[in-house]
Amino acid sequence: MQNSPLHHFDFRFVLLEGIHATAVETLATSGYSRVDARPGALTGDELLHAIADADFVGIRSRTRLTEEVLRHAPKLLGIGCFCIGTNQVDLEAAALLGIPVFNAPFSNTRSVAELVLAEIVMLMRGIPEKNALLHRGGWMKSASNSWEIRGKTLGIVGYGHIGTQVGVLAEHFGMKVVYHDIEAKLSLGNAHQLGSLDELLAASDVVSLHVPETPATRNMMDGTRLGAMKPGSFLINASRGTVVDIDALADALASGHLLGAAIDVFPAEPKSNDEPFVSPLLRFDNVILTPHIGGSTAEAQANIGREVAAKLARYANNGSTVSAVNFPEVSLPAHEGQCRVLHIHHNVPGMLARINDRISQAGLNIVAQYLQTTQHVGYVVIDVDAEARQVAFDELNAIDGTIRCRLIC
Numbered sequence: 200m201q202n203s204p205l206h207h208f209d210f211r212f213v214l215l216e217g218i219h220a221t222a223v224e225t226l227a228t229s230g231y232s233r234v235d236a237r238p239g240a241l242t243g244d245e246l247l248h249a250i251a252d253a254d255f256v257g258i259r260s261r262t263r264l265t266e267e268v269l270r271h272a273p274k275l276l277g278i279g280c281f282c283i284g285t286n287q288v289d290l291e292a293a294a295l296l297g298i299p300v301f302n303a304p305f306s307n308t309r310s311v312a313e314l315v316l317a318e319i320v321m322l323m324r325g326i327p328e329k330n331a332l333l334h335r336g337g338w339m340k341s342a343s344n345s346w347e348i349r350g351k352t353l354g355i356v357g358y359g360h361i362g363t364q365v366g367v368l369a370e371h372f373g374m375k376v377v378y379h380d381i382e383a384k385l386s387l388g389n390a391h392q393l394g395s396l397d398e399l400l401a402a403s404d405v406v407s408l409h410v411p412e413t414p415a416t417r418n419m420m421d422g423t424r425l426g427a428m429k430p431g432s433f434l435i436n437a438s439r440g441t442v443v444d445i446d447a448l449a450d451a452l453a454s455g456h457l458l459g460a461a462i463d464v465f466p467a468e469p470k471s472n473d474e475p476f477v478s479p480l481l482r483f484d485n486v487i488l489t490p491h492i493g494g495s496t497a498e499a500q501a502n503i504g505r506e507v508a509a510k511l512a513r514y515a516n517n518g519s520t521v522s523a524v525n526f527p528e529v530s531l532p533a534h535e536g537q538c539r540v541l542h543i544h545h546n547v548p549g550m551l552a553r554i555n556d557r558i559s560q561a562g563l564n565i566v567a568q569y570l571q572t573t574q575h576v577g578y579v580v581i582d583v584d585a586e587a588r589q590v591a592f593d594e595l596n597a598i599d600g601t602i603r604c605r606l607i608c
């Protein structure tokens with residue numbers, strides 16, 4: 200990793216995956232005009248080449264930033280995930296390379312919740328298969344397997360920002376809402392937390408998944424769990440593709456155990472709109488298939504563009520790491536008239552003493568000091584008078600255990 204006192208307005212931002220124009224506007228407003236915004240996700244050598252010289256990278260859910268990829272971007276200071284999920288980034292490797300990762304934890308949640316509500320109505324009226332048949336010139340005027348959603352039970356797995364909104368909207372339609380979460384959660388409306396996932400599966404007419412991708416949620420809905428759902432019920436997944444065993448879902452649909460599903464996310468998704476989509480679910484007319492667009496609305500994307508770009512700009516010009524998902528969080532005031540040294544280090548015993556020894560031996564006057572640590576990484580920010588900036592930078596940068604040191608004046 201390079202420890203460069205480069206002037207921060209020279210930073211180069213590489214934005215992939217068609218991030219909304221509000222991101223470029225927000226960066227420009229903050230003084231950053233070196234922005235390379237590209238439409239699609241990149242992989243392999245193309246990705247390595249695109250980010251090799253970047254100071255900041257912005258992605259959505261399709262670009263994989265593994266440790267190997269990150270090591271090919273020696274200047275990289277920060278990553279913006281212009282979405283909620285951050286499972287596409289090796290967060291621990293990024294932290295140990297001194298790279299905070301930011302996301303937009305709220306901006307697209309309403310969009311996902313609205314889509315899920317619409318899907319509940321569509322599935323319970325049998326619209327997907329009727330729609331498909333009519334497109335082929337058929338006709339199916341029938342009330343068979345067609346229900347109002349009023350009075351039915353919705354089971355929400357993962358009662359977070361999205362799950363809670365889905366619950367509130369569903370109650371407005373007159374649904375009974377139960378949920379399962381690994382944490383004790385405050386129930387909104389009349390929703391009711393159940394003790395186990397199996398209890399929820401047995402009770403629900405529709406199950407909607409809103410958990411993050413973690414080792415515990417991988418294949419959470421496997422053949423056994425799908426079998427534990429009520430006969431004739433429906434599954435919705437707008438969380439992550441790895442949460443549902445797609446082959447087992449295909450079996451449950453083929454046997455008629457499930458009457459339908461709405462799936463927005465897949466274990467393997469095309470990298471761009473030019474790649475074909477392949478799935479064992481293609482043959483089911485009673486499955487709504489959408490191309491990972493739960494959060495793809497004009498409102499959500501514009502908000503996300505502003506939110507994440509503002510976080511990157513603030514880290515670039517101020518050092519603040521508030522709401523970083525993998526990094527010590529420090530909220531920093533403006534530092535007008537002073538220079539700010541940002542020191543990211545391995546969180547080992549004696550590090551703070553080493554920093555303070557260096558500062559005092561160099562006779563530096565510290566105007567303000569901030570410190571935050573996580574298990575493996577420490578982040579110390581020191582404001583010094585402008586004339587002391589180079590000495591302060593050189594002293595801190597020379598400390599054993601330094602991951603990265605940066606100067607903002």
Ligand SMILES: NC(=O)C1=CN([C@@H]2O[C@H](COP(=O)(O)OP(=O)(O)OC[C@H]3O[C@@H](n4cnc5c(N)ncnc54)[C@H](O)[C@@H]3O)[C@@H](O)[C@H]2O)C=CC1
Pocket residue numbers: 283284304307308311356357358359360361362379380381382409410411412413415416437438439463464491492493494495
């Ligand atoms: N389809 C799309 O376009 C979008 C998909 N998403 C996905 O939706 C997920 C959820 O988003 P939010 O509600 O904003 O996240 P959140 O973090 O607010 O809520 C997730 C909830 O799941 C719970 N949880 C975690 N592990 C669990 C487990 N093993 N069993 C039960 N509950 C568990 C958490 O305690 C938390 O309450 C995101 O992680 C993302 O992967 C988010 C936005 C758009």
Ligand SMILES: O=C(O)CCC(=O)C(=O)O
Pocket residue numbers: 259260261281282283284285307491494495
């Ligand atoms: O819209 C996107 O690129 C990804 C949305 C998503 O899955 C998320 O926000 O986690």
